[in-house]
Amino acid sequence: MAMNVTQKLIKDHLVSGEMTPGNEIGLKIDQTLTQDATGTMVMLELEAMGLDYAKTEASAQYVDHNLIQVDSKNPDDHLFLQSATSRFGLYYSRPGNGVSHPVHMQRLAKPGKTLVGSDSHTCANGCMGMLAMGAGGIDVAMAIAGEPFYIKMPKVWGIRLTGEMPDWVSAKDVIFELLRRHDVKGGVGRVIEYYGPGLENLSAMDRHVIANMGAELGATGTVFPSDQEIKRFLKEQDREEDWMELIADKDASYDIHEEINLSELEPLVAKPSSPGNVVSIKEVEGEPIYQSYVGSSANPGFRDFAIVSEIVKGKRVADGVSFDINPTSRQMLTDLVQEGHIANLLQSGARLHQAGCNGCIGMGQAPATGRNSLRTTPRNFPGRSGTKEDSVFLCSPETAAASALKGAITDPRSLGMDYPKVSEPKNPTVDINLLDKPLPLEKAKQVELYKGPNIASIPEMDELPNTLEVPILLKMGDNISTDEILAGGARVLPYRSNLPEISKFTFEIIDEKYYDKAMEIHDQGGHAIVGGFNYGQGSSREHAALAPRYLGLRVALVKDFARIHWQNLVNFGILPVTFVNEDDYNQLEQGDVLVFDELKKKIQEGNEFTIQIKGKSKEIDVRHALSGRQIEMMLKGGLINWVKDRQKKHV
Numbered sequence: 001m002a003m004n005v006t007q008k009l010i011k012d013h014l015v016s017g018e019m020t021p022g023n024e025i026g027l028k029i030d031q032t033l034t035q036d037a038t039g040t041m042v043m044l045e046l047e048a049m050g051l052d053y054a055k056t057e058a059s060a061q062y063v064d065h066n067l068i069q070v071d072s073k074n075p076d077d078h079l080f081l082q083s084a085t086s087r088f089g090l091y092y093s094r095p096g097n098g099v100s101h102p103v104h105m106q107r108l109a110k111p112g113k114t115l116v117g118s119d120s121h122t123c124a125n126g127c128m129g130m131l132a133m134g135a136g137g138i139d140v141a142m143a144i145a146g147e148p149f150y151i152k153m154p155k156v157w158g159i160r161l162t163g164e165m166p167d168w169v170s171a172k173d174v175i176f177e178l179l180r181r182h183d184v185k186g187g188v189g190r191v192i193e194y195y196g197p198g199l200e201n202l203s204a205m206d207r208h209v210i211a212n213m214g215a216e217l218g219a220t221g222t223v224f225p226s227d228q229e230i231k232r233f234l235k236e237q238d239r240e241e242d243w244m245e246l247i248a249d250k251d252a253s254y255d256i257h258e259e260i261n262l263s264e265l266e267p268l269v270a271k272p273s274s275p276g277n278v279v280s281i282k283e284v285e286g287e288p289i290y291q292s293y294v295g296s297s298a299n300p301g302f303r304d305f306a307i308v309s310e311i312v313k314g315k316r317v318a319d320g321v322s323f324d325i326n327p328t329s330r331q332m333l334t335d336l337v338q339e340g341h342i343a344n345l346l347q348s349g350a351r352l353h354q355a356g357c358n359g360c361i362g363m364g365q366a367p368a369t370g371r372n373s374l375r376t377t378p379r380n381f382p383g384r385s386g387t388k389e390d391s392v393f394l395c396s397p398e399t400a401a402a403s404a405l406k407g408a409i410t411d412p413r414s415l416g417m418d419y420p421k422v423s424e425p426k427n428p429t430v431d432i433n434l435l436d437k438p439l440p441l442e443k444a445k446q447v448e449l450y451k452g453p454n455i456a457s458i459p460e461m462d463e464l465p466n467t468l469e470v471p472i473l474l475k476m477g478d479n480i481s482t483d484e485i486l487a488g489g490a491r492v493l494p495y496r497s498n499l500p501e502i503s504k505f506t507f508e509i510i511d512e513k514y515y516d517k518a519m520e521i522h523d524q525g526g527h528a529i530v531g532g533f534n535y536g537q538g539s540s541r542e543h544a545a546l547a548p549r550y551l552g553l554r555v556a557l558v559k560d561f562a563r564i565h566w567q568n569l570v571n572f573g574i575l576p577v578t579f580v581n582e583d584d585y586n587q588l589e590q591g592d593v594l595v596f597d598e599l600k601k602k603i604q605e606g607n608e609f610t611i612q613i614k615g616k617s618k619e620i621d622v623r624h625a626l627s628g629r630q631i632e633m634m635l636k637g638g639l640i641n642w643v644k645d646r647q648k649k650h651v
Contacts, residue, residue, distance in 0.1 A: 269409065
């Protein structure tokens with residue numbers, strides 16, 4: 001039977017389940033990726049599991065999020081991560097080496113392999129002919145330990161590309177076009193696979209840009225074929241031996257079909273405060289800006305910075321504009337310096353920052369209050385920039401450069417200049433100086449973990465009670481992001497390895513009193529939250545499940561869930577259920593008490609059951625989507641307890 005690239009990747013790694021959309025499947029994982037905002041917890045989980053040495057072909061820990069060193073918390077955690085990677089046999093990318101996704105693409109990604117990472121934008125490496133997926137940290141820890149990674153078998157959404165992008169249009173506008181058509185839920189339950197003659201006009205890094213923001217569509221992953229362009233890219237990285245051709249069979253089919261004619265695209269912008277709020281640049285042209293920000297894993301390539309350099313060369317950015325340049329890898333920054341592009345940027349008035357995630361995750365470069373920030377980053381969820389009530393627009397590098405010069409959102413086609421032709425360096429830099437290789441097993445066994453004063457062990461969690469009476473502590477609307485559940489930024493992320501402290505920030509963007517209210521009833525059986533559609537979209541950070549669980553959250557009742565957050569809730573013993581009748585959402589009020597009787601029996605006997613609203617003559621039908629394996633985990637109180645129970649049985 002003819003197969004597309006996604007089906008080939010899944011078939012080659014399938015260890016359990018059937019390739020029928022919606023069925024749970026288990027996949028062998030070849031590579032993993034962790035970053036410092038999530039990796040500290042992963043390393044603590046590996047320690048709790050008693051892992052001897054990584055079972056994957058390659059696992060890498062990147063330090064890219066928490067680079068600001070205002071006190072000892074971040075550097076202490078970096079030392080912990082360095083010791084843990086030495087102990088468990090992982091690569092260690094030191095601070096300053098760059099953002100995980102482009103660095104992994106340059107140094108470790110291989111066509112035909114599977115990659116799972118504790119960062120939702122891990123899907124970016126699907127540009128390399130990989131099945132690359134974001135996940136919660138504990139799922140990544142399990143993969144490092146050699147366990148399968150479980151997902152619902154996705155549908156394959158084939159996007160046929162034709163034509164060639166016009167001048168002043170680039171890869172960011174391709175993924176914006178898909179978001180304009182389908183919004184942030186369009187890819188749920190799907191892997192997006194690109195094919196067609198238009199691929200010939202997309203470089204490997206262009207494909208990275210497009211694959212990266214598949215996460216914003218809610219997709220399980222994004223897959224590109226491994227063709228001659230990927231061979232060229234790997235040759236530039238001195239890794240041509242890692243290339244293999246992986247393309248769809250001639251008669252391959254897709255579950256969903258769509259086409260994008262690249263020749264018809266125009267510059268697009270995502271308005272605040274959602275990556276799905278995409279409009280033509282004509283609709284927002286003239287909006288004044290305080291900041292123009294270039295970089296992040298959503299535009300990490302040499303050309304993304306070089307094109308900006310050529311646009312602003314010999315010119316000066318507008319008065320009052322903070323023009324922030326956020327390089328994404330050390331070796332790419334070296335090339336930009338050698339080609340003269342950094343000099344062009346600095347002479348125009350740009351501010352150069354270190355290679356890392358930085359402002360994308362709210363770690364520096366926060367915009368001023370009440371001012372517009374225009375960014376090439378992948379997300380603009382409320383407060384993500386580090387400024388409360390921020391106003392962040394997303395755009396391409398071309399739009400960012402033109403707007404920096406004019407002081408307002410500007411269609412780059414209106415600049416009255418020829419479109420700069422930028423070519424890659426003839427001999428690009430290959431830099432492995434800050435990427436430490438794994439230690440051999442015998443040396444690794446001698447390493448002791450370094451733990452600074454800010455690292456706290458994960459508390460034990462109790463099993464699922466048979467009866468729950470839980471008040472609704474918070475009722476929310478649609479598209480609640482993990483940034484709103486537990487913010488990133490310089491105030492919060494330094495506590496990523498200290499659960500009691502980081503939990504104090506839970507839901508503060510939505511309700512500043514949530515922590516206090518949760519602690520008041522913490523010993524009374526816990527509480528519930530109610531939400532709308534696409535609950536938990538965005539980042540893969542498991543802290544957005546772990547911190548609420550620590551505060552007593554036992555049930556999340558919503559209209560539907562984002563994939564990774566749903567899995568994280570299950571992993572930490574929070575029961576994720578949805579409304580059978582979505583109109584019942586309107587029947588619930590904050591403060592209502594939900595009653596779950598004979599809960600253990602009900603979730604084992606079927607996917608639908610009835611709950612009561614205490615003190616009201618009203619019942620609500622709810623549904624869970626747990627597999628048999630996940631039901632076992634839920635009964636035990638989460639994945640950690642489930643693993644411990646398995647280990648006891650094998651002793």
